[in-house]
Amino acid sequence: MFSSAQTTVSPPVPNPFLEPLEVHLSTQNLEQRLSNWPLDGLDIKNLDMQTRLDLLDRLQDQMFEPTLTAIDTTSRLFRVIRRGYTSHNPALVSSRQQMMALARCAGRELNNLPWLPSYAKGLRASGITGLGKSYEILRALSLIPQRIDHGPSKSADWNHMIQAPWLYVAMSHDGSLGGLLLQILTALDAAIGTNYARARDIAGLSNEKLAVHIGIILLNHGVGVLVIDELQGRNFAGGVRGGLAATFFLRLLNFGIPLVLMGNPLGMDALDSFSQDMRRVGSGGNIEMHPMESFDYDFTDVLAPALWRYNVMPEASPIADKDGAILFKYCGGIRDYAGRIRASSQRLALDEGCSYVTEVHMEQAFNGPDFSAKDRALIAGFRDKNPLLLQQFDDIPWRSYAVRWGLHPSSQDASTASEAAAPETPPKASSPPKTRKPVAQQSKETAQRNRTRKANQKAENAIKKASLDPEDMRNQGLQEHLISGLEQLQANNSQINPSSSGA
Structure with a gap:
């Protein structure tokens, strides 16, 4: 005989970080939302010469026709961001306690921190130059606001908060952690109007301590994803310096800050050589881009x-x-x-x-x-x-x-036998339309x-x-x-x- 008592399920606690982004992180109608066509609404036949030339300059920089790869990349990016926020809800006591515990780590070095039991998701995108890795990621990010101002919130226990849903930086050319850290602070300052890059109490920190401090700063500002571009073999060539950067990536994921790492295949291989734990960077997907085939x-x-x-x-x-x-x-x-x-x-x-x-x-x-x-x-x-x-x-x-x-x-x-046995491809005009x-x-x-x-x-x-x-x-x-x-x-x-x- 069943008990008359019923178990009640508590409704999910609203997430102040995620609520303003719900509509932006939706994967509905991505093809239409990603598309950008500079020629829309123009009477092409009656344009003057300079306007025509200006529109040609906009072709490579602004025209965006979403491919299947671009739609898939955007969907994965949005899932990585959403999962990061659902695991880090400032309205939950457990999340605030974790933030306070990490804040107490300020002043410690990167290698002396305790490892938390969970990690945020990471996304990897590799490919040679000219394929559109950065172009696709930046187009996807453009659908998300980069700054959100929050007023007083009792549930999150703050009076005012500036959230940075995403940051985009390039890996320093010399592969140094210090150069990368400075670029992260500069990008955050540009996005939300802070002045971390020039703060005196930060300037004197060693790279190992500054890395910890930046992780805390990003967490406090609710950064939904940090995109690091231009990972190449020449600027991520191993050694102690490269290993420290790899550890920094892992620590950010362990803090709960999602990452997207993009670069040349050789640079990604160099990154992998530091630790088997680098698999965590691809936990949200590994996108390998190649020049398209003539039949793709x-x-x-x-x-x-x-x-x-x-x-x-x-x-x-x-x-x-x-x-x-x-x-x-x-x-x-x-x-x-x-x-x-x-x-x-x-x-x-x-x-x-x-x-x-x-x-x-x-x-x-x-x-x-x-x-x-x-x-x-x-x-x-x-x-x-x-x-x-x-x-x-x-x-x-x-x-x-x-x-x-x-x-x-x-x-x-x-391969030769396969090509010899393959029937001649009929003309495209006589073929049925592709689905x-x-x-x-x-x-x-x-x-x-x-x-x-x-x-x-x-x-x-x-x-x-x-x-x-x-x-x-x-x-x-x-x-x-x-x-x-x-x-x-x-x-x-x-x-x-x-x-x-x-x-």
Whole structure:
């Protein structure tokens, strides 16, 4: 027989930090909210020349067409922020007690603090230059206010509070913790009008003590996420200094302050080398960005059509590029270069007094001063899947891309057989329209492909290693065994622009 007494569930305690952000952190209609189109409402045909040129300058900086990757990144960022606030509610006695306990740690060094039982979530985003990592994160952050002023609150036990929902800083170029700490204080001052960066009681602290003090300051101002950009191998190169910065990241997460770390893949690898606990930085997601393939939905159906639609010329271009193949030829799937070729070719056509852009304008712009020889080599390296062209760039993991493209000797035969057996792709015009896959399905398929590829590669590498003489992998032997068809790639090495390569 059941008892007549019923258990009552207490309603959740309102969170002063989260309540003003509810509408901003919603993931509803993200595509529409993220989209930004500078040409909206303009009569393009009747614009004067200077306005057309000004609009071209806004293409790369302000035009934002949300890709599936951008929507997924924004959703993950918002979840990281929300979870941080739900775990840190100043209206709860337990949260206030934890803040007071951490405040008593002021004056202690970073390595002498107790570790709390819980951590905030972290998000990692890695990729080579020009893919739009910073652009996507900053666009997502622009949907959230950076300052919220709170009046008296009995539940939170404050008379006045200035909340900073997000901060964005760049890693110091020398990789020093001191430089990063100063930039954090400066960013906070700019966001909410404080003067921490010039405070005398802070200026004399050692980096180890200042790191603790900054963690307390960020916690007191309810920082929802700290974004640290520009992590690269050259400015996060290890040693005691780099290890201290890694510890600082972990301490912030342990304080309850969510993090987003962004940078070059080599810089993220350097970060990982300090501690296995760096996995916590990716607890909210690990986003690996690569130049888009010519057949990727994000390129063929989202970015390329948007860039062709961004036309400030008096007339529409006669170029028919339904699948983005022409645009891909001049950008190699790199977002920044795709925007650059569209802007520079239109600017060139305007200077010549033309009413529309032709592919001749695109070729002239590509081979002109808007693109350097190194730019063209980088584009060709990804467009033609030629890792030898990528060797000249210290911040690009060309070996990883060689394996990714099936140029490893152990996967060469399988790739060749697969390509030979594959049926010819029918023209896009006769194909049914693509359906937009949900982000969850895309993530599931990508994860499955990565697991299969890694498992196959591991088995193949073990067999290959057992059959090779040790001398084969020394000095230049690594390059010779990693890259298949070396002679053919070298023969194509000079063909780095569309006009000469026929791409």
